[in-house]
Structures are given as C-alpha cells and as structure tokens.
Amino acid sequence: MSTNRDKAEAFSTQEKLSDEMGKLITRNRAVWILLWSVVYSTLALVGFGRSLWIDEYATIVDSSGSLEATAQDPGHPPGYFLLLWPLVHLFGDAEWTVRFPSLVFGVAVIWMTYLLADRVSADHRVSILTVPMLATNPYLVRFGNEARAYTLLPFLILLTTYLYFIARDQDQMRPWLTTAASGVALAYVHYYGVAYLALLFCYHIVNSAYARVARGRAMQLKGILGAYVLIGLAALPLVPIVVDQFGVLAAAHAGRLIKPQQILFLTSAFFLPASTTGYELTLEAVAYVAAWSTPFLLLILAGFWRTLQARRTAPLPLDLTMIMAAFVAANYALHLTGYWFFNIRYVLCLLPVLIILIAEGLAGLVDLVSSRFMILSVAGSALGRLTHRTWTSRRVSWLAVFVLGVTLFGLVYAPRILIEADSSYPYSIAGGAEDNRGAIKYIASYSDTNMTVLVEPTFGAGVLDYYARTYQGRINVTGVSYGASLTSLLESLILAEGSVWYVWSYAYTLDPEGQVIQWASSNGYLYSQTDHGRLVVCLFSVQSNPFHS
Template sequence: MKFHEFSISGKAPVPGTAKPFQTFPVWARKLWPLPILLLATLARLYGSTASAIWCDEGSSLLMSQYSPSLIWFHSAHDVHPPLYFVLLHAWIGAFGDSLFSIRFLSVLTGIGTVALGIWLVYQVATRYAAVVAGVLLALLPIAVRYSQEVRMYALMGLWLLGATIALVYWVRNPGRHRYLVIYALLMTASFYTHYFTGLCALSHWAYLLIVRGEKQRLITLPAWWGANCVIAILYAPWIPGLIDLLQHLDQLKAGGDIGWISPISMDSLPSTIWLFLTLTDGQDLKWPVYLALPLALALVTGAVCLRDRSPYRFHVLLAIYAFLPLIVVFLVSWSVPLLVERYLMFSALGLPMILAVAIDRMRHQSRYAAVAMLATVLAVELVGLRNDYHTDDEQFDKLVNYVNENYQANDRIVVSDLFWYFGYVYYNKTGSVPLLYTPPQANGASGRPGNYGFGTLVNNEADKIYLDSLEKLPVGQTRVWLVSNSAPPDDFAPIPNNWNKVSTLKVGDTQVRLYTLGGQ
C-alpha cells in the first residue's frame, strides 16, 4: 500500500464507501501531516523570544563562540558532549545571534521531532493514531518548552525518535542492513549530543529481548551487535575526554556543575509525569488528583501493551521508550540524584504516542469515550502550555538594558556569579568586558572557577575578567556597577567605605547597584 491509499482509520478503502477525506486529490491526501506541523510550528514560535537568556543558554552561546576544535576541547571539560555546540556555532555563523535566531534552531528540531513522531506512530498503528499523536506531540508542554531553549534537548529527541524509526524498519526487515546503518549513525549523533542517550539505547535492547523474529530473537543477530560496535567505534574518540571528565568530578561538584540536583522522594516519580505534561510538579493538588494522572497513564499503557498481539510488539516498544528511562533514573537517583525532567524529554515524547494508540483503539469500542479521553489529554496539555507561555515581566534583560542605557565611558561592571554572568555577556552592549567576582572562600581557598564545568568557558580569560576583591579595581575607577542576587546575603559585602551608592534597580531576583568611588 502507498502512504496515501489508507483511509483515516488506516484501513484500505472499500469501493463505494469513500469518505470525504478520500474525495480530495491524491496530492492533497499526501499532505495531511502539514496542518499538524503548522500547529507544532505555531506552538513553538509563540513566546519563543519572551523569556530572557538564562545561565545554561548563555553557556551554550559562549561555548559556540569557539572554533569546532576548541568546542571539542571545552565540552570535554563540560557536562555535555560537543555536537549541539558545533551545530550552534555553524548556525550563528549563517544566521546571526539574535534571540529569535539562536532559539529557532531548537524550534526547527522540535518541529522535526513532531514529524518523526507522526511517522513512527503511522508505522506501528493507523493513520488516525498518527494524526492524534501528531496533535498531542505538537502541544506537549515539555517538548514545546525545550524547543524554545538554546540547549540540546530538542536535538536529542530528534536523533532518538529517528533511531527508533530505523529500529522499527529493521525489525520488520532484519536482512536490510541499511536500516541498522542509519540507526548507528543517529544513535552516535545522539551520544555526541547528550549522555542520557544511553538510556534510550537500554530501551532498545530491552525491547529486543522481548520481540522475536521469524526464526530467532533479533537481539542475537550479528548485524545488531555489529551496529552497536559501529556506534562504539564512532564514539571512541570522545571516550578519553569522558574518562578525564569523570576523574574530575570533585571539581565539577565544587563548581556547582554537578551535585545541584535535589535528592528524590517517592513523590518524584509522579511529579516528573506532571512536569512532562503541565510543567508543574502537581504537588499543590489534592493527593487523589495528584496520583490520578500518573496512575491513569500507567493503566492506559498497560492496556495498550496487553492488547498488542502483533508479531513485533511495537506498542510495547513505545511503552518501554517512554517509561524505562524514567524508571531507571528514578531508581539510580536514590544513590546519585539524576532526575531532571529536561534530561528525559526524549522519553516524554513517547507518552502522546501511547495515548494516541489507546484513543485509536478506544474509538472502536466507544467513540464518545475516545473523544472524552482526547479532550482530557488536550485540556491537560493546554494547562501546561499556559504555564510555559506565562512569562514574568521582570526579566534579566531588563536589568542589563538599564546598565546599557546608563553606562558611561570607563565604568566597570562586576557580576557576582557565573549563573548571571553568561546571560549578562549576551545582553551586554557597552563594549566593556564584565568582570566576574571571585572572592576567596571562607577557608582561604581560591574562589575562582576550576578548569571543568562552566569554568572551562572563562578560565582562558582569567586575567581579564576575574576580580578577587573590590579593592583591586584599577586605580582611577570612578563608577562601578554591581550585579548580584537581590536576596540576602549580599554577595559583595562588605562594600568599601569610600563607595557611595547612587542607584539600585531590582529586577525579579537580581539587582544592579551603581556606586561612585573615592567620594565622586
């Protein structure tokens, strides 16, 4: 059957029973995914420039300023692999670094992810299910949220859905090794994008432990092992840097690049499901409502898996893809906290696909129940989109623009923390290089960043930007802007006695203070 020869139910049309959809010209029937992709585009473009650049995005931008070879070096000292930063480097070179441009790269990959989700569901279910999955993916709050951020999460989702599609094609045709070649390339690209790719690989292996080919288990085929050996070989150049990074975990922890993830509790698992679908942890809800959503998802997923009697159990694959990474991270996090919802965005993409399959099956039993279920899921997603689109007026760029507008020649700008520094650098238009305040620690040790984590992005400029004491500002300085957290304690205390505060502007949880020095 050709792609356009299916009715909306996914079944071949019966002569004389053509539905209105089938009266469209052949070329129009092929374009049915376009309205869904338009919806995905609008959902991701809306509000994509409303929020200010924050720390992680600013670090992406600083990393992307290096040449590809230096990106390789510095990302080997960071907590994420290099591929996204190399692509962002090329993107900025071609399209500039405006806020719209730098976030549009993620918008595009997010739209591509929706397209691949439609494709995957169309391969394992019906066109009706593919349409529903496309709409739910287009509006999935966590997917929209991280399709509007200058980070690698949308790109990771694109690689892994593409690899899962290649796996489906290979499972159906184990003799077609080209599908495994595509699989190996996409998985390698994802490994070079984010380390949590290993959880998706684990899901694929778990699925192949279940499914059988016509003669034997596919997991035993030499071609499968060969494809994974290719992935390992292609990833081998990165292994020395990864080992070196693991040997310096103490520096990463000291710099706050790791160790910031909160310990988990039993609430963490259902809260993550709520975050996937609403961008809130749901813990302000009454406990019956709080537990209802994850329990309903578990029941629906179980029903979909139990009713999957197909030879290849592709619906089980969707369930494993969606839930196994989350469960593994949840269990590991009891020892080493790793549960961060954005790291698992790729697996959250499986939820709309499972729900679409369930809705498709339900409509054959009760169309009203299917409509009610779809409406409920859409309502939950719309709540999540409302949360995503809600932007505080007190944005960090407002603070930086205030300094830009009131800056005078020879003023110095001092930022108290790397968390604010990266965003400040992006919005800074004064021509003056902001200084980073690095006072000694209480035990006398240096307060400067280490060579690993965020420190790798700025240590090469240590002589230009680090300021260990306010008294060490250049002689003759007359005005200084101090940028810090607005909540006590004061990051800059004590302020030198001969400094006179001229003005203060508080924006959200940050503040900037202007001082004149030496009685000026």
C-alpha cells in the same frame, strides 16, 4: 466468459478506488501534520524574544570558537555544537541563529512521533491524535525556542527507536545500517544518547532470551551486533573526550540530586501549568499536581491497559513503553551515584510515548462507550438529520475522539500554552531563567557614563557581557566569587566611585542568605534592588541617587 471479465473489471475498479482513497488519506494526513507544525512553530517563535540564559550562552561560546575548541565543552559530546558551528559562523551569534535548530527539531519530534505511533499502533486514530497533542504541549513548545539540544536528543532517540523496530522486524542489512547511522548521531549529541543505546541493546538481548524461553525461538542477534560494532567504531573519536571530561568530573553536589518525590511527579510534570520539577511531597503539592494532571494520568493508564490487552497481536506499543520507562529509571539510578545529572529535559523523549498512550486511552474510551451504550449509532442518526449527510459509526467515532481530545487539551492546555509562549513568563523566579537582557537594559537606563558591574558567580558574567555589547563598552562586566574579599572589593569601589552595581543569580549564588545585602545595610550603604527573573540587580551607593545628574 463475460462474467469473469465483469468480475475482473469490477475488481480493478475497486482496486483503483482503494488506491485513490489511500492517496487521499495520505494527502490529508500530510496536510494535518503540516497544519499543526505551523501551530507549533508559531507558539515556539513567540518565545524567541526571551533573553538568553547561562546555558544558552554556553551554547554560543561552544559553537563560535575554532573547531578544536568546539569539542571541548566540559559536559557534552561535540555533535550539537558542531551542528551549530557553521550557522554561527555564517549568520553570527544572534539569539535567533542559535535557537532556530531547536525549533526545527521540535517540528521533527512531532513528525517522528506520528511515524512511530503509526508503526506501533494498529489503531490509525492514535497517530492522528498525537500530532495536536504534541504541537501544543508546553514542554515541547518551551524547548523549541531554547538554544540547547533538548529537542534534537528526543528526535534522535525516536528516530533510532523507529529504525530499530523496522530492523528488528525485517532483520536485513539495510535497516540495521540505518539504525547504526542514527545511533552514531545519537552518541555524538548527548551522553543520554549513549545511555539510551546501551539500554536498547540490553533490551534486545533480554527480549531475545525471553522469546527463546516463551516461544522456543529467539530473535537473531547478528544484525544488532553488527550495527553496534559500527556505532562503536564510528564513536571511537569520542573516547579521549569522554575520558577527559569524566576524569575531571567532581561528584554532583548533594543539593543538585533530584529528590525521590520529584521523580514521582515526573509523568505529571509534562501536563502541569507551570514549568518546574521542584515539588515537595506535601499535601498541598500533591493536591495541586492531582488537580491538573489526573485526567492525563487516567488516560495514560487507560492507554497502557489497552496496550497490555493487545500485547499478543500488537506488541510494539508495550515494547516502546517498557523501553522508555526502563531508560528513565536507569538514568535516575545513575543520578543517585552523584556523577550523572538528571533533569526532566533530558528525558523529553518520554513525552511522545505518554502522548501515544493518551491517544490510545482516548480511542479506547470512545470504543468502550459506543459498544456499551450504542451512542455512536444514535449520534450518527441525529447528525444525519441535522447535516443532511450520512454519518457512519466510524465517522462519529472519529468525531467523538476529537471532541474529547479538544475539550481536554483545550481547557487544560490553553492557559499554560499562553503563559509559556509569553516571552516575559520565564523571567519569574518560579518559572524559569534569568532575564540577562532586562538586567543590562535596567542598568544602562541609569546613566550614559561608564559603569562597573560585578557578577556573582563568575561564570554568569559572560551572558551579561553579551548583552552589554549593545552599549558600546560603557558597561564593564566583571565576574566575582562570593567570599570575604567580595565585601572588601565592593567597599573600595563604592568609596572610590560613589556606587557600584552588583548582580547575582538565585539559581547559582553562593550567598543564598543574602549576607552581602546585610553587610551593605549594616555599614550604612544605600541600595536599590530589583528582580529580573532569577537575577537580582542591586545598586550599592553612598548617594541616594548616584546617577541623578
């Protein structure tokens, strides 16, 4: 009798210790994620000092008017702007106000990726490793300080996917309802969200049909059909907006179509030392991409191979990878029609999946080396003698994974993290947006008198006028269109006022050959020119220094 009591007490003690260990691990993981959330936030906050660029100014315009006007953005559903609307009306349209939600959702992407990795992967090291990799990823850092929906969209896609996996496994009403709620939010935020919901539904149907053929037992469709009916009903108010927006949408200009070679570099672009998707398929470009991204691509392949091997016992990582790959491919196919714009920022949800595969690859590499060469046992003994502690193979395995991860991401990421965080970096022509604040400050430094600034193209005038407010109306910004009448306008202003400012954008100008400059030079007008990122600020004058006085 006492033996049974002793066994029961021993079992109870073991159970308590197990519970305490579980709580300790959970607590440590929360601290781990919080620590890296602070690192990410710090890196993203450094970039808050950048000038707004045209798209960010469009966010201010769309979220600062009436609620009716907020729903009229020409290319997006109103969800993101409705989210910003109360913030802008409470705190004003300052840069930090419109950028702060992007930072919050950037942190949310890190947490959501951790939860998703913890659910899909049987290896607990994978979810832990995803956190520092994402927190220091320059793309996520970059979009964590941009006033657009580029962090909100991947967060909602990851959340919807996470809830979908739970609902698919449990097949009960409550998880399908939460999936539907997340899907509604996704549909209201971005058209890429609508595309993702459509693809997720198709994937479920195809997967169900495959399960019926392969295993003789299909997945239930009642739950997902009910969820999508709810999403459709909740999204009905979007129908007139979509019809209105796409009804007047002209086909994309051929020059804005993403070239096939740029898609080849898509996976690599997340790990390159400069933000651009404009690589050409040349030997120099391929060598450049390969030099920086090969370690990451090899780890992605290793992680994918590991998920393939474990697909029978742990199919979720492969499911997740295939869903995201199909999503990117489908959107690029739509893009080729000319009516669907494609950019790496719209498929930022691919990055967490690549990070999960890299973590799988790192963990698998350590396991492979340790099983072949018994390195972990030898290392454990050596560390034990040095530190006077017991080092199990499991502890050494964790240490090896972290050493590999820190070495790889420290050496390759560190330069780019610092470059991306530098508030002046995005002003370079190769690296990013226009420096509208710097352009206005440069113009204002010339004189205290009123000045006319002509901006081409017309839609670029708004953001310059936003920064001109600081100078109390003495800088008068006017949008102009490139054409024959532009040179006539410039000439009349120069002759009447002695000088005129002309600003245009490398990204949007209709005068890529610089014919206005050639016209000014051939007609004997003096000019000074300076670059502010993708902006060119030019002073045309009949005097060598018109503001000298």
